[in-house]
Amino acid sequence: MSNTLPRGAAPIRVALLGCGTVGTEVVRLIEEQSKDLTARIGAPLEIVGIAVRRPDKHPDIKASLLTTDAQSLVDGDADIVVEVIGGIDPVKGLLVDALRSGKSVVSANKALLAEEGGLLHAAAAESGADLYYEAAVAGAIPILRPLRESMVGDRITRVLGIVNGTTNYILSRMDETGSSFSEALAEATDLGYAEADPTADVDGFDAAAKAAILAALAFHTPVTTDDVYREGISAVTSGDFASARDMGCTIKLLSICERVSDPDNPSEDAVSARVYPAMIPRTHPLASVGDAFNAVFVEAEAAGPLMFYGKGAGGDPTASAVLGDLVAVARNKVATTTGGGVSTYAALPIRPMGKTPTRYHVSLDVSDKAGVLAAVATEFARNDVSISTVRQEGRGDEATLVLVTHTAADEALAATVEQLHASEYVRAVVSVMRVEGKDS
Incomplete structure (x- = not known):
């Protein structure tokens, strides 16, 4: 069989929106690997324009390709629009225009896909264009296409992941060195892992956007960032890591997407999507994921666990x-076809966080006197939260009570903590952290 291309194969014309760190690397790869890419595709790729804010900031790019008018590129004769700008506006309008005009879109924009994925997919379906966004979640790790294509015949039950490298680096350093959150964050900033404003990472916004995308694909249900419960890592302390070590655990910022029962109709399914720091056993596959690496653990009925x-x-x-x-x-352009679309046929309800059961590690600063344990246990029992283990550390003014619960609804634990704050025996609720991956 011949590997030669059809004589005079028309090039696939590519418009690039944005040329920062990622965009510059995309241009370099297209240029350096042009021969191989042509052979793999069946036609050459031709960059017809690159939209940037400041053309003078890109001396290594051909000046003739640079423009500040992104709309003109979208309205032009490109076959594919590649978007690496980020943000919601004006990118949303540009990509909707591109898709409605029949241009396929490749995007790395997690925030936009998490907020407006339904709109973009509808525009793609309307014109028969492709919408691909593997880079929106977990960088180079191929996870979205396996969920979207390879596992489409299976029933996925859970997606559990570390999907933010900055927070994973910070938590890994806290675990390894005993440093505080602020010290580990400063180190991450110095190394370029954390932005000057790390809010999106450390407060969990980035991970929540990725969780929304993962949940939507895994469970064929519209899920946006508003549906994802979110907590960041800024309140995690070295004391939390010490407690985790005592339990044979470490702490990771987890994105958890699950097919669960609907609390309003237990015979039907629902979707739970949440992001928070949690203790996980050191024997769990995700516990060994260190530095700024990512990992996603998928559980499916037929395929079983995949990482x-x-x-x-x-x-x-x-x-x-x-x-x-x-x-x-x-x-797909060469073959005059499109890839598989994304289905939201299941349209499962979202289970609220308050109804979501989890185990908890609770650390209390208590008075060292008779009746403390009984009083604390009464508050847990009053809200139907069962205690698995309890231990006291220190005496007198240094007394600390550490409890681990069995599985309980989030709203029940929240009510318990509120009552503990008011207890005459409890000076302070020092820490409350969820525990994942252990038996209930």
């Missing part, structure tokens, strides 16, 4: 995922 691991951020890994999507979409 995807690798670099979750950075110019090179993200550009690799973008280019992979670009090649797939370009192949």
Whole structure:
């Protein structure tokens, strides 16, 4: 069989929106690997324009390709629009326009896909265009396409992941060195893992957007960031890690998406999507994921447990995922077809966090006197929260009571903590942290 291309194969014309760290790497890869990419696609890729804010900031890019008018590129004769700008507006309008005009879109924009994925998919379906966004979650790790295509015949029950490299680096350093959150954050900033304003990472916004995308694909249900319960890591202390070590655990910021029972109709399914720091056993596959790496653990009825691991951020890994999507979409163009769309046929309800059961580790600063344990146990029992283990550390003014619960609804634990704050025996609720991956 001949590997030569059809003579005069028309190039696939590509418009690039944005040329920062990721965009620059995408351009470099297209140029350096042009021969191989042409062979893989069946036609050459041709960059016809690159939209940037400041053309003078890109001396290594051909000046003739640069423009500040992104709309003109979208309205032009490109076959594929690649978007690596980020944010919601004006990108949403640009991509909707591109898709409605029949142009396929490749995006790395997690915030936009999490907020407006339904709108973008509808625009793609309307015109028969492709919408691919592997780079939006976990960088170079191929996770979205397996959920969207490879596992489409299976029933996924759970997606559990570490999907933010910055927070994973911070928590890994706190675990390894005993440093405080602020010390580990400063180190992450110095190394370039954390932005000057790390809010999106450390407060869990980035992970929540990715959780929404994962849940939507895994459970064929519209899920947005508003549906994802979110807690960040800024309140995690070195004391929490000490307690975790005593339990044979470490602490990770987890994105958890589950197919669960609907609390309003237990015979029917619902979706739970949440992001928070949690203690997990050191024997769990995710516990060994260190530094700024990402990993996603998928559980499915037929396939069983699967784990995807690798670099979750950075110019090179993200550009690799973008280019992979670009090649797939370009192949579809050559074959005059499209990839499989995303179905939300299940439209499952979202289970509120208050109804979601979890185990908890609770640390209390208590008075060292008779009746303390009985009083504390009464507050837990009053809200139907069962205690699994309890131990006291220190005496007198240094007395601390550490409890681990059996599985309980979040709203029940919240009510218990509120009552503990008012107890005459409890000076302070020092820490409340969820425990995942242990028996109930």
